[in-house]
Amino acid sequence: MNCWHLFVLTFYISVILTYAAVVPDNDDIDKQGLYSKSDQVVILTNKNFDKKIYGQNNAYVVQFYNSYCGHCRAFAPKFKSLASELESWKNIIKLAVLDCSVEENNEICRQFEVMAYPSLRYLHENYIKSNANVGDKLQSTDSADKLKTQLINKIQSEQSLGRLVFVPSLKIAAYSDFNSALKPFPKNVLYTFLIFENDNSTIGSELALDINDYEHVTLKRVYDTSELADVAGVTHFPGLVAVSSNLESTLLTPQNPTKQNLQKAINIFLKSQNYALPLRKISSEESLINSNHEKSQSLDSDVVYYNDLEKTLKTSLHTEIPRHKILSGEAFEALLQYLDVIILAFPFRGKLKEFVTDLHKNLSSRNQWTGSEVYELVKQLETVHAPVFISNLDYIRCKGSQPQYRGYTCGLWTLFHTLTINAAQKPGNEAPRVLKAMHAYVKNFFGCTECSQHFQAMAARNRIFDVKENDKAILWLWISHNEVNLRLAGDVTEDPEHPKIQFPSVTQCPECRLPRGAWHLPAVYEYLQRVYSTIKIQDARTAAAPSSISNLDIGLISLFLIHRLWREMQLLN
Template identity: 30%
Template sequence: MEFLLFSKYLILILLLIIINNIQQISTVPLVLDDPSSLYNATDKLTVLNYENFASMVYRSKTAWLIEFYASWCGHCRSYANTYREIAINAWTWKTVVRIAAINCNAGNLNLCRSHGVHGYPTIKLIPPGADFDNVTKSVTLSPDDAKDVTTELLTKLGDIHKKYKSWPRFTPVNRVIFEELYARVPSTTKLLLVIAEKRDDLTGRQIMLDFSQYHEQLSIFRTTTDGILWRKFHLNLTDVPALFVILHNRTAERIYVQQNIGNEFDNRNLFHSAIQSYIDKTKSITDFDDHEYEEMITSLYKLKSKEIERKRIKEQNSIDNDIDKNTVHRKVNMVDLELALSHIIRQEIPQMKKIQGEAYTALVQWLTVLVKYFPGREPVMNYLKHLLSKVNEQSTDLSGDKFQQIANIKTSDAYLPITYVKYQHCAGSTPQYRGYTCGLWLLFHTLTISQFEQKSQQINIPEIPKAIKGYIQYFFTCQQCRDNFMKETSNINQLNTKTKYEAVMYLWTIHNNVNKRLRGDVTEDPKYPKVQFPSKYLCPQCQIINANAYDVENTINFLVGYYSEKNIDSTLVLNESQDNENVQNRQDYIISKVESHNETRDHFNLFPIFPSTIPSFPLYSFIVFIVVVGLLRYRYCKAKRKRYTL
């Protein structure tokens, strides 16, 4: 009997250990504190990550509009205020749709890939009740301006609203009379409103969503110009949109709405104000509280004011070319090049679900260029050669997931470290600036200079520019950046293959064009403004005096010296200690466990009810205590039985 009791203790302990181990894997703090995130708690949206996505989004009672973005992506940073505006506009619609964003960094990569995200930013509308197995039912929206996205959101919600009884009725009630309206609303309805408008007008749907939290007391219908109900109101086309209350005696009374003179306010605000005033006057809604809408208006005003101020400062400030003194004296650092490579190989390329056809060809060409021209240390070059060899073996069936598995393989003499060292030459004033995109340009220039310095006379001039273009076209996930680069390189087939420095100057020209276009942009690091490179401070001989042009020979000499392997600072990567390597191995192991667990949990969603963290020390202390007590009790009882049987 005592043994059976002790067995129960052991079973309980084992269950606790299993649960704790699951939670320990899921709570590795990789993205909880994400300093590079474009959004935070002050924004009117939910910040998602691999830990809270399943519990909040899957099987939710509301729809979710989610922006999948990358914090390094210039267009994502430009778009952030637009998405903030979208979130603010939908702040009072939370009972129907919630707005969220997720940073597709290393910790969230598998989650973003499972949702079919191939470029940033991507906006998806996930319907209520969705789970991992039917995320394909999500709808992708174009990341346009706030008005266009809101219009598309309302349209998509209108397509699915009939499935959810508590949602507003977006479909116009045109073929009914006043007497029939009350038969269509809950018995708890205290106020019934009708908005008469043109069919493509959004005012009615916005107002329905604004007051959706009071759906048990307040019912709102919309009617359009092509039905019976419209004629009951005796309206002309110039009278719309118009607002009516349907009284319990089945008559209609028009509610005055201030005219939208000069478009100073949009119709949504005017109608909302009219309904709010009517409710306040009639006390028709119990516990009516409109502070969230007022909060929305205030937040929108603050956002617009900040944007106006930013543009004003941009117009007033002139940037001196010599302002880049902090940047130019830094050598190209191998840490930056390896970090850029790691991001390409471990995040960008694995983002694709399938790598086949032209994308596969582009990948092979890109890896070939890296193997031939990257000036890396021996283990990194061995790693790249191994990676290229493995990819060549997968010509018919290569997926992003399989590539990621290949990329994670390493040996003692072939590896590309996953380092947590910060960018050096490419360090930004805050984590949102520079970083990967700066490192990518460094890598591109370094490759062209490496080719230029080769002694062989048989140099394939277009090889590197075309490989770079192929990588950008198929794997670079910043969508607008990719589109712009494709335009910049539209003349790539016109390269002069007889001029050895052609690839060097071609890429340098494109980079300066990009800097010129982005100068003063919201994506620009205020500490390191976009300037024409090299500046007069860095290379006085490069720019022709009194002319907006560069001396080709002096510029080439400068670029060769600046990006040459001899000028690359490799101090940090060469001084890596064995201790750091051991620590990194443990971190790699944890990351692989997290990624594996994320895929399993996202697919099966077995443990959404557990808390996100369980303090391990108290739990293990409790387990040890139970085990000790159980063992002592078991031994005591066993000894006691022996005494009585003698």
């Protein structure tokens, strides 16, 4: 190697080393689950959680959610709206999200004892990692404004505990003159805005937080009954007065004193004083459907794909069941029941049955497990029985047009329809066992809390535990599935490319409808047998479904429910 080559080599090595030294590790995630970086939330993962959360100068509101949870999908636009509105609060409090449906995030969700989705936790500044530190619970609400009010109340409470000392005080007081009102503020404050309001109003607190990044400007809440209101000439409330450092006052109350109009009045006044307002990031709502989005492949909706069943089973074992910090009592029995019906009626292939059987045997050796122990056991047995799941596992029929649609929820319905049909092909009346296992699973493990509550209420109303025979179990699940579809049709969680219909459609099963649109139940029963039995599942057994049923007795299925559904479906048609 000559001197020139050595020089070039040395130069490139130095450039590479210099570049590596100056480029920091990027802990920011662009997109995961229901959120992207453009939503102005911090996307947390198992890799960046500790660094982002603990020991920070700002507080956090963390939403623990599950991307296949319908309630979480409906809540996401509200949380994004709040994040956009609180963009100016980011040096005080940041909004963050963590997707508990992502397997790698499961341990954090367990640590924070997240048992319902979405779960909002407030974590104060300088938060310390500890098993006992799981944050303060906040209530998910139906609007960004209600969430904001809840946060304001929380900040006021935190200040009363001596925290958030760097945040403008949200206390309200009475004053007799401008001098006493301004006296506590430092000399570098050019303008103080006084908001005259009652103690229950949150407008002043919200404005104080909204303008917290205005340099040399502050805001103070004053009782509307204060003597200073008369001195300032405030006659209707909330009232707004600007006071300069030399105690010169300007009445700014707009005719319609909403929060937006009051802030606008503040900005107009400051601009008139040649004050440079801080630049704010202007956010635009991300389009729900990208113009270049490739349409989902049209699949035969009458086919059950093994991928959908297997991915659903894997998700339940990797993310849903292990989220429990402790598995004992009712939840542990629900896990064993679930594995029982999987062993009984899942259309296994390869080494999957050996894996599930071994898992059930190991779990049955004790009556209490931690979620992390269950997860580690699942991973260990997957290695012992490898390969258990096929590579590149993804949904096929249950794949949504976008990641937030369908997926696991579709897979779970498909799984339990399949288990019910296949259990009915066993000797005796085994299908009702599947319904009981499904009820226990949804109650204890299903990641959407609101969905679980709806299902439990429906199950009680439709007398799930009265179902004792195979044919009734199959039809009970079909009726219940259609009832859920009817409730969620047109909901924000509905995939626009896969609308929730009363299935089977006339196209899928013409013989399933009577002339006036009512259901022909024997034909529906045959349709369900035809679709969910193993004959159409890849690598499945070839046992044929019975071509007809005799003496179909649906007496234990709620006649009221059937009558109601018939009427609703006739109206739909």
